[in-house]
Every structure is written in C-alpha cells, then in structure tokens.
Amino acid sequence: MISAGTSEEVTIAVLVPCFNEAATIAGVVADFSRVLPAATVYVFDNMSTDDTAEVARSAGAVVVRAMRRGKGSVVRKMFSEVEADIYLMVDGDGTYEAEVAAAMVDRLRSDVLDMVVGARVPSDRDGREYPSGHAMGNKFFSQLYSAMFDSAIGDAFSGYRAMSRRFVKSFPATTSGFDIETELLAHASELKLEFCEIPARYYSRPDGSESKLGTYTDGIKILWSALRLFRDVHPKRFFGFGAVLLTLAALILGVPVIEEFIETGLVLRLPTALLAVALQLIAFLLLTCGFIISSVRQVSREQRRLAYLAVSMLRPISSSEVRQGSNPDQLVSGVGHEGLAAPDALGESR
Incomplete structure (x- = not known):
C-alpha cells in the first residue's frame, strides 16, 4: 500500500x-x-x-x-x-x-x-x-x-x-x-x-x-x-425492455393468425404462429431472468453498501x-x- x-x-x-x-x-x-x-x-x-x-x-x-x-x-x-x-x-x-x-x-x-x-x-x-x-x-x-x-x-x-x-x-x-x-x-x-x-x-x-x-x-x-x-445496475429494466419489444413483435405476428383462426377455424400461417409463440416464450424468459438477476444484484449491492459503510466517514x-x-x-x-x-x-x- x-x-x-x-x-x-x-x-x-x-x-x-x-x-x-x-x-x-x-x-x-x-x-x-x-x-x-x-x-x-x-x-x-x-x-x-x-x-x-x-x-x-x-x-x-x-x-x-x-x-x-x-x-x-x-x-x-x-x-x-x-x-x-x-x-x-x-x-x-x-x-x-x-x-x-x-x-x-x-x-x-x-x-x-x-x-x-x-x-x-x-x-x-x-x-x-x-x-x-x-x-x-x-x-x-x-x-x-x-x-x-x-x-x-x-x-x-x-x-x-x-x-x-x-x-x-x-x-x-x-x-x-x-x-x-x-x-x-x-x-x-x-x-x-x-x-x-x-x-x-x-x-x-x-x-x-x-x-x-x-x-x-x-x-x-x-x-x-x-x-x-445498465444491465447490472437495473436488470429488471434492461431485460424488461427486451421482453416488451418481443411481446410487441409476437402480437404483431400473432394477432392476424388468431383473427384468421376465429374466422375460418384454420391456422393458415403455421410458421408465423410458431414464430409468434417462440417470441413470446423468449419474452417470458427474459422477464424471468430480469427478476432473478435483480435478486442476485440486490445481495451484491448490500455487500458493497456494507463495504462502503465500513470505511470511516x-x-x-x-x-x-x-x-x-x-x-x-x-x-x-x-x-x-x-x-x-x-x-x-x-x-x-x-
């Protein structure tokens, strides 16, 4: 030192x-x-x-x-x-x-x-x-x-x-x-x-x-x-933003497929339907990651706060x-x- x-x-x-x-x-x-x-x-x-x-x-x-x-x-x-x-x-x-x-x-x-x-x-x-x-x-x-x-x-x-x-x-x-x-x-x-x-x-x-x-x-x-x-400090915001974007994309792709199914009883665009479902699943995963990482970061933040308080003012x-x-x-x-x-x-x- x-x-x-x-x-x-x-x-x-x-x-x-x-x-x-x-x-x-x-x-x-x-x-x-x-x-x-x-x-x-x-x-x-x-x-x-x-x-x-x-x-x-x-x-x-x-x-x-x-x-x-x-x-x-x-x-x-x-x-x-x-x-x-x-x-x-x-x-x-x-x-x-x-x-x-x-x-x-x-x-x-x-x-x-x-x-x-x-x-x-x-x-x-x-x-x-x-x-x-x-x-x-x-x-x-x-x-x-x-x-x-x-x-x-x-x-x-x-x-x-x-x-x-x-x-x-x-x-x-x-x-x-x-x-x-x-x-x-x-x-x-x-x-x-x-x-x-x-x-x-x-x-x-x-x-x-x-x-x-x-x-x-x-x-x-x-x-x-x-x-x-930003991901480390605000993980819920970071991953939540990605989840919102993917959810919007899933809705844009999925709503027309649902409307067609209601009218005809058939899924005429199966690949589009599968893509919309996949995007929504990924959105849920991102949201889950955000909450998990936020909990882990909270522990790290508390430890750093204690390290900060351990130093005399x-x-x-x-x-x-x-x-x-x-x-x-x-x-x-x-x-x-x-x-x-x-x-x-x-x-x-x-």
Missing part, C-alpha cells in the same frame, strides 16, 4: 494516470502541488514509451508503474494501492484547471458528498480545446447516462474528480479503458451516493501532446460498457471554515512519504 501520510487532519492524494504525457506532466505536478501544497501527487505511469516517469519524478511526484494497459486498469491500481482521506483524480494532459481543486475538496467536505466532478468549460470559443465530435458525444452520453442511471450529470466523461475514501474503497473497477468514468457514475447511482459538479476551465493540449481517445472506436466501447452497466468542514475560503493548508496537514510501502514492488518513488 502507498500512504499519503498520517495526521490528525485530512490527507489528500492527487492521482494522475498517465500514458506518454512527458510534454505536460511536469506542469500538472507543479500546478497541483502549488494549489494543494500539503497533498501528495502520485503519477501512475501506464508503461509510457517516452520520458513521462522521469519527468514526473523530477517534478516531485511519487511515480508508480502500472503494467496492465488501459485507464480503467490504472484507476483500479490507484484506488487499491493509495491510502488517503480524499482522492483527487486528474488526467495528466494539462487540460484541467488546477485552481478549482481546493474548491472541489471544500465542497466534498462541506456538503458531505462522495464525489465532486469538475465539469469541463472550454476556456475560449475557438473549438480547439473540445473537438466537436467529442463535445457531441459527451452531450449525448451525459443525457443517456442521466436517464439510464437516474443521476443528473452534465459531463459524464470528465477525468477531474474529487472522491471520498468511502467511495474509492467500495468501488469495484471492472472496466479497463476510458469507460471507467461510466462505471464511477454507475457506482454512485447503484449505492445512491451523493455527488455534484463544479465548473472547471478546460484548456487545449500543448504542442507535442496528443489525445489517446478515439472518437468512434472508444465511443462504441463506451456505449457497450454503458449497456453492460470524513469529518465535514464547519460553516465557519468554509467562509474562511479555500485555503488548502486549512484542509490538509503536512504529509511526508514515510508511508510509502515496498516501493520496489509497487513502482518507483521520488
């Missing part, structure tokens, strides 16, 4: 998943070290082929190698290995506004939330920061997720999030790619955890930095992951502390790296 330090106050870990971000990672480490000076910045290098690890280490971050490819795999390792009271996750591409980090931590504590999402707001209108394809996809998926998971969200794919220890340590992290943000939202929805969004300026990538997100390839993967998570900020402003020194105490356990086994430290 990697510890962000221990104290009577709150410890914050800034988690930065990275793959080939040598051009931006030094600035990210410097910015968040400045905004949250008592926090520990961890860079999880996902087998980069450039100098990301060396640059991050030189900038003062704790560097850990994540050998299993994919952002979801890196997040799974980050959440399991790092110990802290508050986790601030941000991409290493230098596109997120560091100055809002303290406000996100403030909001997490003052409102006793489990997650605060930095909702991206382009810093200007030239379109460079947010490609039109990504913007349209994000808007579509955000509305889709809001409907699927009963959670209003404006920026479903933001990589900028502050999370409580309870949230992180109860998160299963089953996905391996960019769809990890989808699973974070599904986790909050399934356990009925409270979260909010805070606007955060979004900047363009500097020269030499390239996006790893494919508009269409990753979009298809994310949609597939969303359907899978963070002391909220008083109203007077909030009025004093977003001073990071009032939120976290000084932390060192004496809690870094077995660095040779986990990765490379400073």
Whole structure:
C-alpha cells in the first residue's frame, strides 16, 4: 500500500494516470502541488514509451508503474494501492484547471458528498480545446447516462474528480479503458451516493501532446460498457425492455393468425404462429431472468453498501471554515512519504 501520510487532519492524494504525457506532466505536478501544497501527487505511469516517469519524478511526484494497459486498469491500481482521506483524480494532459481543486475538496467536505466532478468549460470559443465530435458525444452520453442511471450529470466523461475514501474503497473497477468514468457514475447511482459538479476551465493540449481517445472506436466501447452497466445496475429494466419489444413483435405476428383462426377455424400461417409463440416464450424468459438477476444484484449491492459503510466517514468542514475560503493548508496537514510501502514492488518513488 502507498500512504499519503498520517495526521490528525485530512490527507489528500492527487492521482494522475498517465500514458506518454512527458510534454505536460511536469506542469500538472507543479500546478497541483502549488494549489494543494500539503497533498501528495502520485503519477501512475501506464508503461509510457517516452520520458513521462522521469519527468514526473523530477517534478516531485511519487511515480508508480502500472503494467496492465488501459485507464480503467490504472484507476483500479490507484484506488487499491493509495491510502488517503480524499482522492483527487486528474488526467495528466494539462487540460484541467488546477485552481478549482481546493474548491472541489471544500465542497466534498462541506456538503458531505462522495464525489465532486469538475465539469469541463472550454476556456475560449475557438473549438480547439473540445473537438466537436467529442463535445457531441459527451452531450449525448451525459443525457443517456442521466436517464439510464437516474443521476443528473452534465459531463459524464470528465477525468477531474474529487472522491471520498468511502467511495474509492467500495468501488469495484471492472472496466479497463476510458469507460471507467461510466462505471464511477454507475457506482454512485447503484449505492445512491451523493455527488455534484463544479465548473472547471478546460484548456487545449500543448504542442507535442496528443489525445489517446478515439472518437468512434472508444465511443462504441463506451456505449457497450454503458449497456453492460445498465444491465447490472437495473436488470429488471434492461431485460424488461427486451421482453416488451418481443411481446410487441409476437402480437404483431400473432394477432392476424388468431383473427384468421376465429374466422375460418384454420391456422393458415403455421410458421408465423410458431414464430409468434417462440417470441413470446423468449419474452417470458427474459422477464424471468430480469427478476432473478435483480435478486442476485440486490445481495451484491448490500455487500458493497456494507463495504462502503465500513470505511470511516470524513469529518465535514464547519460553516465557519468554509467562509474562511479555500485555503488548502486549512484542509490538509503536512504529509511526508514515510508511508510509502515496498516501493520496489509497487513502482518507483521520488
């Protein structure tokens, strides 16, 4: 385990998943070290082929190698290995506004939330920061997720999030790619955890930095992951929807056959009748699967809820502390790296 330090106050870990971000990672480490000076910045290098690890280490971050490819795999390792009271996750591409980090931590504590999402707001209108394809996809998926998971969200794919220890340590992290943000939202929805969004300026990538997100390839993967998570979180709705569609198809095919039988006493279209019966039987099977899987998921949900409750709750900020402003020194105490356990086994430290 990697510890962000221990104290009577709150410890914050800034988690930065990275793959080939040598051009931006030094600035990210410097910015968040400045905004949250008592926090520990961890860079999880996902087998980069450039100098990301060396640059991050030189900038003062704790560097850990994540050998299993994919952002979801890196997040799974980050959440399991790092110990802290508050986790601030941000991409290493230098596109997120560091100055809002303290406000996100403030909001997490003052409102006793489990997650605060930095909702991206382009810093200007030239379109460079947010490609039109990504913007349209994000808007579509955000509305889709809001409907699927009963959670209003404006920026479903933001990589900028502050999370409580309870949230992180109860998160299963089953996905391996960019769809990890989808699973974070599904986790909050399934356990009925409270979260909010805070606007955060979004900047363009500097020269030499390239996006790893494919508009269409990753979009298809994310949609597939969303359907899978919807099936897991709401199995009765998922299988019930399929049962309704098959029932409608069975009625469309079967009603004319029944009318002919009433008029003539004969089944003139036997194959159509058999198909209608088969579709209705499959519909009943889907409905039965939905109820069975829902019962199984309820047990799993209760176990995860117990795991969530087993983690001690963070002391909220008083109203007077909030009025004093977003001073990071009032939120976290000084932390060192004496809690870094077995660095040779986990990765490379400073």
